[in-house]
Amino acid sequence: MKKLNFESFRKEYTCYDDISDSWLEWFIGLFEGDGSFIITRSNKEIQFVISQYEPNINVLIDIKEKFGFGSVIVQSPRIDRSVHKGKKHKEAVYRFVVQDLKSLHVLCTLFNNGNLILPIKNHKFKNWLEIFNQRVNTAKLNRPNKFESLSQIKYQFKERLCFKEDAWLSGFTDSDGCFSFSLLRTGFRLRYIIGAKNYPEFKIKKLFEHINVEFFNSLGEFTESKNSSFLELRLNGVKNMPLAYKYFDINYPKCETKIRMYWTHKVMYEKCLSKDHLDKFLRKEMYIAWKIMSSSKRDFTL
8 A cells, every 4th residue: 555554553542533634644744844853973862853934833833733742943943134134134044843752753753664755764664763773762761661562663665656635745744845835027937836855765756756647647847957966846827736736725834924925825816817928017016916825924024
């Protein structure tokens, strides 16, 4: 079976029965874009981390509340131009961090058995899981009363893919996707884009080709950076955009910045269908509306 499978997770952790499969699919997609399996240089500590800019902090808080563990902390503070002259505006970055073994065990159980779709994340999870099991052994020896029931997790890999019926792509879009609109001299450009680092040995292009076929009827286009280190899949144009909308109208993005961008993107789509971009006054309105409504900044000035 190629779809994400939560049977083992739900069997071991019945306390999370109230979390839907679609939310777990979205969570995994978000993590694969904005999350990390962290091992300290000394191999003494391991962490699970998801990072988000300040406007999307509610997503991290929701994750913490859903699982009932972890912390949401500031990774880097916001730089205010009024205080730091000469520096560009910068939103604060927040982290959802999990460090204790029992909570990490929950996440390991969720991700194991191939419930990670990006090949590079599976590779990193395998190495991270080895250190996790070592930490479990040490904890059981030193504090058997607290950790006796905590089992090791044997790495199991099964190649998985994402499908229109699940919410993985929605989560991945919240992290590494965007809904793009721009006005050209005589026309416009309307796009949906996802991108990822291109590791040849981890076959990211194979996954993106599957997404292009499964979601976009092979109408997307691929672009690579000059050194082939980054790959993008782009769905272009008014005619093709309903293919993306059909999926995201069911599996909405959850990050505030992406939700706002998605709905603004749909407004621009309707205006392009009505040919508003051909009227110089309506065209200016479209430009201003997109800049204001899709901006992640608290205060936008033209």
